């Protein structure tokens with residue numbers, strides 16, 4: 001019999017219950033016991049739901065109160081002293097590592113002030129994990145009552161035998177880093193870490209676990225030889241323990257393992273291997289060929305990263321191929337990765353039109369898809385004939401739907417010509433024309449777009465959405481907000497203003513709502529980090545812009561300002577990456593459609609008298625394919641082209657800005673340069689200014705505003721501190737090139753700290769302005 005399996009289930013619950021519970025606990029409104037009980041309730045509910053769907057292999061230890069890598073950090077006692085020194089309760093220590101902890105002194109306890117561990121994106125997804133941070137001479141120790149064992153027993157007690165999920169030792173270390181000032185290479189600690197895995201696996205076996213899913217997704221990356229070499233000793237040692245530990249199914253996802261296939265012989269005693277054949281179907285044959293004579297293959301055929309209904313015909317075909325080669329008992333039908341990246345259930349969507357709703361499948365629906373596919377492969381397609389027929393009807397309906405295809409969009413795409421990717425003149429000519437028009441001082445100051453999204457703004461937006469106030473009333477309210485921020489910027493003495501983005505609920509959704517081809521959900525939240533969830537819009541069809549999207553607000557703002565007003569747009573790649581993209585046409589085609597829509601917007605803004613326009617691309621980097629090579633080059637080529645297409649319709653005198661919330665450009669600098677933006681604003685306050693060296697090495701000629709202070713924290717930077725920061729930047733950038741701005745938008749901040757921080761920023765800029773004016 002071919003078994004069905006889920007690699008991991010979303011943790012939040014139908015109504016983001018976990019988010020609500022953890023935030024209530026942090027806010028002191030829920031006791032620890034209540035929080036733990038809520039976690040338990042959610043785990044049970046999710047196990048039962050998978051069991052009821054008929055899933056054979058149900059995961060446990062996929063749940064986490066914050067992040068599963070952080071769970072492992074605590075499980076292995078890999079906790080830096082700065083946390084342990086406070087002797088916090090384990091759950092509070094856990095959250096302190098995840099989100100930092102600041103607590104004033106009380107009668108009972110001393111004050112706590114500790115920042116969080118570093119958090120970064122999980123492979124190429126928008127989920128963030130906490131980075132294991134190790135010390136020279138790091139030791140590991142298994143925590144008492146290990147979470148994987150506790151949760152396995154919890155499920156067992158409820159009559160459900162699960163397959164616990166662990167992050168494998170190689171991936172755990174490969175994703176880690178040495179703490180500040182430490183020299184250790186994390187992977188060199190593998191010998192130290194292995195006994196902890198042995199102990200944990202032994203305990204799981206004693207508890208009754210027959211198999212364990214051990215995640216080693218690092219196998220899809222380009223691995224440095226020292227990491228790659230680590231697989232052999234680790235897995236020989238573990239499998240050498242024989243029956244003392246559960247059988248291991250080693251899971252890879254988000255890419256193929258063909259380039260690391262020489263590792264497979266070292267894994268030949270591992271019970272089974274999981275591969276993602278949604279992303280990389282072509283690896284199937286190679287991996288089958290490299291399996292040991294008895295090894296199982298878990299084939300990921302249901303997408304864990306997107307929301308489209310699985311095409312049963314192609315999924316069954318792929319699975320049958322595996323069965324033909326290996327036999328029914330050696331194949332498992334699985335989700336491609338954990339379902340963590342998909343929303344909980346489609347059932348919650350009451351407002352979606354039936355036509356499109358029929359095209360989607362969220363986590364709960366995917367569990368049913370898995371059992372159907374497994375049955376089709378086990379008992380033959382006729383055994384699930386009705387499901388297969390309904391599925392192919394739905395797939396076909398989407399394919400031919402008028403919502404999917406817009407001939408006008410395709411026609412416009414076919415008429416794109418090479419000149420549309422080029423500004424009229426090269427940068428030196430443009431900047432001269434811009435200078436003439438804008439008349440900016442040295443060290444111009446600006447902000448990144450949004451100003452504090454106050455409670456009042458959210459209230460009014462809600463009232464408007466609910467129909468409690470009219471469009472006119474709402475518009476008046478927004479105008480008033482714009483007036484206020486223009487006035488504040490005048491008082492602060494900034495040089496290029498923004499309108500503050502009060503009308504935007506979200507930087508992607510706002511645009512999606514004004515474009516054709518998008519649909520929106522009401523409950524389809526997915527975890528981004530900790531308790532934070534996002535609700536990505538879904539691209540279902542060809543995209544076009546029926547009418548201007550931002551011109552009214554920007555034009556109004558420009559009309560009441562005595563300084564240049566910067567128009568603010570979200571770039572094509574970010575609109576694409578922070579949505580669920582279509583899977584029926586290439587992403588480059590969708591990016592191009594978005595670019596054309598934005599191009600019209602840019603031209604309209606210019607015509608409305610907005611001569612500085614910023615097109616934000618914070619998601620450009622996360623879209624970078626995981627491995628170097630052709631795929632990455634291709635991505636960068638179409639990503640750069642779509643950006644250029646969106647901004648190149650303007651006159652030389654219109655200044656194009658772009659913004660990125662990261663500073664690591666080393667591995668794709670040429671793409672950043674190729675954007676040909678007149679001004680780049682980048683996140684830099686937390687990084688070493690040395691990173692800016694790449695701009696010197698590559699003789700970058702255009703303007704740059706590296707963020708001078710961190711906007712993620714309410715902390716106010718002093719004028720001195722900002723001056724020091726600018727001084728450091730001047731070691732790498734010329735005074736003519738340098739802009740002064742914060743790291744990112746200010747929407748999550750309060751007005752109080754925002755104003756003071758900006759006063760300090762403007763003063764620091766003025767200091768250098770005067771200094772260099774005198775020098776000339």
Ligand code: MET
Nearest residue numbers: 448449450616618745746
């Ligand atoms: C995540 S980048 C955000 C840029 C946007 N213009 C803002 O200021 O909020």
Ligand SMILES: [Zn+2]
Nearest residue numbers: 618661744745
């Ligand atoms: Zn940003």
